[in-house]
Amino acid sequence: MAGQNNQLKLLGSFAGPFVLRVKLALSFKGLSYEYIEEKDLLNNKSELLLKSNPVHKKVPVLIHNGKPVCESMIIIQYLEEAFADAGPSLLPSEPHERTVARFWASYIDEKLLSSWMMVFRGKTDEQKAEGTRQSLAVAATLEGALSECSKGKPFFRGDSVGYVDVALGGFVAWIHALEKL
Ligand SMILES: N[C@@H](CCC(=O)N[C@@H](CS)C(=O)NCC(=O)O)C(=O)O
Numbered sequence: 001m002a003g004q005n006n007q008l009k010l011l012g013s014f015a016g017p018f019v020l021r022v023k024l025a026l027s028f029k030g031l032s033y034e035y036i037e038e039k040d041l042l043n044n045k046s047e048l049l050l051k052s053n054p055v056h057k058k059v060p061v062l063i064h065n066g067k068p069v070c071e072s073m074i075i076i077q078y079l080e081e082a083f084a085d086a087g088p089s090l091l092p093s094e095p096h097e098r099t100v101a102r103f104w105a106s107y108i109d110e111k112l113l114s115s116w117m118m119v120f121r122g123k124t125d126e127q128k129a130e131g132t133r134q135s136l137a138v139a140a141t142l143e144g145a146l147s148e149c150s151k152g153k154p155f156f157r158g159d160s161v162g163y164v165d166v167a168l169g170g171f172v173a174w175i176h177a178l179e180k181l
Contacts, residue, residue: 006064006065007034007063007064007065007066008026008031008032008033008034008062008063008064009033009034009035009036009062009063010022010023010026010033010034010035010036010060010061010062010063011036011038011046011048011049011052011053011059011060011061011062011063012035012036012037012038012059012060013037013038013041013059014037015173016041016059016060017170017171017173017174018058018059018060018072018170019059019060019072019170020169020170021060021072021073021076021166021167021169021170022060022062022072022075022076023035024166024169024170025075025076025079025090025166026079028087028088028090028161028166029079029083029086029087029088029090030086030087031079031083031086031087033062036048038059041059045057049061052068052070053068053070055070056070056071058070060072060075061075062075062078062079064078064082072170073105073106073109073163073167076090076163076166077091088160088161090161090162090163090166091162091163092157092162097157100149101156101157101162101163101164102163104142104145104149104156104164104167105163105164105167107138107141107142107145108142108164108167108168109167111134111138111141112135112138112139112142112171114134115131115134115135115137115138116131116135116174116178117131118130118131118134118135119131119132119135119178119181120181135178142168149164
């Protein structure tokens, strides 16, 4: 648990899928934190955000005892290391399994997101159709990996929730929206 000498703050925005990843990880680990909503993320970023994440100027940012950590999956790796005794470990301890989890989380960020963006932001019907085609191909690859790694169990690594589930879990609402589109 984050005690008085272990102060955690999370800068976020309410609909942010990347923020949700960090909220999920904090919750699975049972870590308490102060949540600070970035009220006008797109038009008027707070001083705290600009100071804490001067490179990307994006949320989430975790601030641990005054020190900022940026980028959702890097924050989760940080939580694993800085709070190793808190709650269940999200990354497997075995080095190869750990690397496989990182590989698929990075695949989600690099491939799934870029194809979704094509659907949401494509300017022509052709661009949107190409985005849909790529999204379905990427999802099929992910499905294959999920069924191979989970061995029919509910989570990516089997019985317990982990790093890849958290990487995808932030997007559940988006996936429903994409299905409608
Ligand atoms: N790669 C980043 C992406 C973060 C991101 O895109 N955050 C969005 C909100 S969910 C944001 O801050 N957008 C503000 C902007 O683009 O100016 C991560 O994983 O944390």
